[in-house]
Amino acid sequence: MKNVALKGKGQEYYLEISSYCDFNAALEDMKVLFDDLAKSTDKLTLIVDTQQRLLGEKQITELKQLIKSYHMLDLKQIVSAVDTKTSLNNILKKNQIQIESHIVRSGQILDYNGNLLLLGDVHAGAQVRATGSIFVVGVVEGIIHAGFPDNDDAVIAGNLGAARQIRISDLFQIVADLAMDNLEMDSFFYVNDLHTIAIDKIDNLATIKPQKEIIIS
């Protein structure tokens, strides 16, 4: 029975599959374990932890079928400590913050994938777009578009009092139409629950739109 182990952690039951054994051997061990359990339990919600092993499609189907054949078992999810390179790269690309230091001049449109930290001014007639959030250290006179084209979670922070427009997702705000005292250096723009652009103090960024996913590379 050393290939699989059942552990209770808090409210949950974890079925751990050893990282090094043969998968079929693990399935055999599971059968023995589940037969045993069927005698004593009538309901058990299970999380399968494959640890350092990444299951293929076929293995997942086999595992699911086995668990399904025991009526008292309910599979909540399959977890593991590892992930494919492709999916990791995708996560990284989406969540990194890119740091750019240059002036964006009239007529230039810069596009970024993910979040952007811009160290430099955005001149009148220039536009900076990112699929994620945009933080600017520098004076903005042009247009900043975060969450391009439709990401409501993006925010914009920086010295935006002289900006022409703030755009987030599919929304836009003409800055000249705003009450100026809202536009201190310590404000940020975000999309609220009513799907309109709102402003708040940067102190509240963490509570309103936690930027937890951002990794500084």
Add this chain to the structure above:
Amino acid sequence: MGTSIVVTSGKGGVGKTTTAANLSLALVQAGKKICVIDLDVGLRNLDAILGLSDRVIYDIVDVISGRIDVQRALVQHPQYNGLCMLAASQSASQDNLNIERISQIVLDLKNSFDFVIIDCPAGIERGFQAAVAVADSAIVVTTPEIAAVSDADRVVGILEAANLTYGIHLVINRVRLQMIQSGKSMDIQNIVNRLSVPLIGVIIDDDEVIASSNDGHPVVGIQDSNPAAIGYTNLAHRILGKDIPLNEIDNNRLPTKKSGFWQRLFKSK
């Protein structure tokens, strides 16, 4: 091997041609051999300001098309030995500007002149692109107006992408100190900060510039003491590497109160 300097602006009418003509003359007076090229094909007027209109026989489109050798198309200034001009064609359009051919022409000219000064058309069309392609350095001319500064910004962005060997420098033309003092026009430091391009010349707005251009004698050639002429001469000397503070106007005609302005500008550079 000489150096090419492109004089450009984005916005029209801010003084590119006037700057190209006066800078050329000031460099000649400093002992350099200069060839000045008019790329404003279709709307040429460099020849008129230099007083050379009567002498133009061939133009740059003749050279581009191979009808004539570049050396034979040059117009020699009768008064200044070191000054030659390659005229723009008055009839052709900017589409005639074959960028590869122009590069070759400018390269040829750099072999026989210290500086090749190129007067650009306004805008960012083909004439401008041809100029950028052959530039070793650029002078961006602006006036103290929002529209001119904003167009200059556009042009600087394009020039930056071209990675010129000797970089981009700024000339602020038609400066009227009364207007700056009274806050009616953008001030110099403000413009320099906005564009973040090093300032290399400040030229006062002066009626004599217009009068002398109409006459075919750039102001640098006729009036040493004219404040605009001093501005152009200092610009030329700065290009030649002399460290001349940007406070020339202060010494000439401004009352004491204004000295602070120029000193501030100079110190902060």
